[in-house]
Amino acid sequence: MIYLDKTNQDAIAFVTNFIDANWLEQNDGTYKYQNIGYSQIKNPVIKFRSFFITEQNNKCCYCCRNIVNDNSTELEHIIPRTKSMLVDFIPYYQHSNILNQNVIPQIVFESSTNELNKPPFPHHIAYHNIVASCNGRIFESSEDFTCCNRERGDEFVPPFNLMQNSIQYLPDGTIVYILDLQNRNYFEILNLNKDILINIRRLWYLFSLSNLSIHQILDESTSTLEEKINIHAIANSQTIVEDFKLLETFSNPNIWKVFKEYSYFLDYYRNYSSTKS
Ligand SMILES: [Zn+2]
Known part of the structure; x- marks a missing residue:
């Protein structure tokens, strides 16, 4: 958000x-x-x-x-x-x-x-x-x-877009409400913690740890999707066994296409990491 x-x-x-x-x-x-x-x-x-x-x-x-x-x-x-x-x-x-x-x-x-x-x-x-x-x-x-x-319809959800620093994306790809960390209900209403969205954000997090620019990540001419995901994302993981599933999911060109539409998260996670380290 x-x-x-x-x-x-x-x-x-x-x-x-x-x-x-x-x-x-x-x-x-x-x-x-x-x-x-x-x-x-x-x-x-x-x-x-x-x-x-x-x-x-x-x-x-x-x-x-x-x-x-x-x-x-x-x-x-x-x-x-x-x-x-x-x-x-x-x-x-x-x-x-x-x-x-x-x-x-x-x-x-x-x-x-x-x-x-x-x-x-x-x-x-x-x-x-x-x-x-x-x-x-x-x-x-x-x-x-x-x-x-x-998904939301008319249900009450706090106006997160107008509340500065109210939410955070964690490195595992989940979204949390900073004032009420255990409360994931609002994100259920919006369906923002679905597996595919969590996996998209997790993969962007792993890419954010690489030296690649946004253009190098989005450019498909230089290496295969498998190589790119393996060498520049999954290799940065501390939990390679769990993250290995990302390779299979995102080396599918249709899902990679969706992944690219969420490039917002590259800068998000690079800023996140720089404030945490
Ligand atoms: Zn949306």
Whole structure:
């Protein structure tokens, strides 16, 4: 998962202008906010989605897979759109000042008879409440393993993307919640501790111990996949017997292709190792 400080002034201005432009006079001469829903603000979606993909450096907010600005990338509401009562917002506020200061229920705007100050913004369209995630399909052909947005639904998960230093990836490839190390439930909800994802991260960890650059790892012209994984990753392991299974898994070109989409973890683990040593 990635941390987002949510300070993109262009995105904030875009949402502000959108709301202001829809403070409209009614037939009876009064004013109200009209057409300020999610489907309206994201039209055209390519423009709206680009705010999130750019600020996330083209990484899924949950699993850190590469994402691009097309329909394979989904926009996710941290406080779900189905929540409408302030009481449902409290657990999110308790974990994140960004949400507490910038996001209120949509209904407050939609029912207002006065023009309102911003922030806060209505939660269906608040930039601070939206993140971009992959579509959750690890393998194109597989319907049965999904992660990220698709798995979570409306269940409460702490807003990790807005909580600095709240999670960590361990060298074994698992993800942990630093404030509550034993609690893996939230990652079960997001399906982020599935074997394939753990193995992908473990292999990136082993590569991070090598001297190879990202380009040398991704380049397939210089050596076979088996050689590369063996010499530059598994050879760095302290537990070679257990890690040997990675060779069989990732020398399959289809799985290697998925592995490459998680290159985020090379720098992650190199930084991790430098802070631990
Ligand atoms: Zn993802």
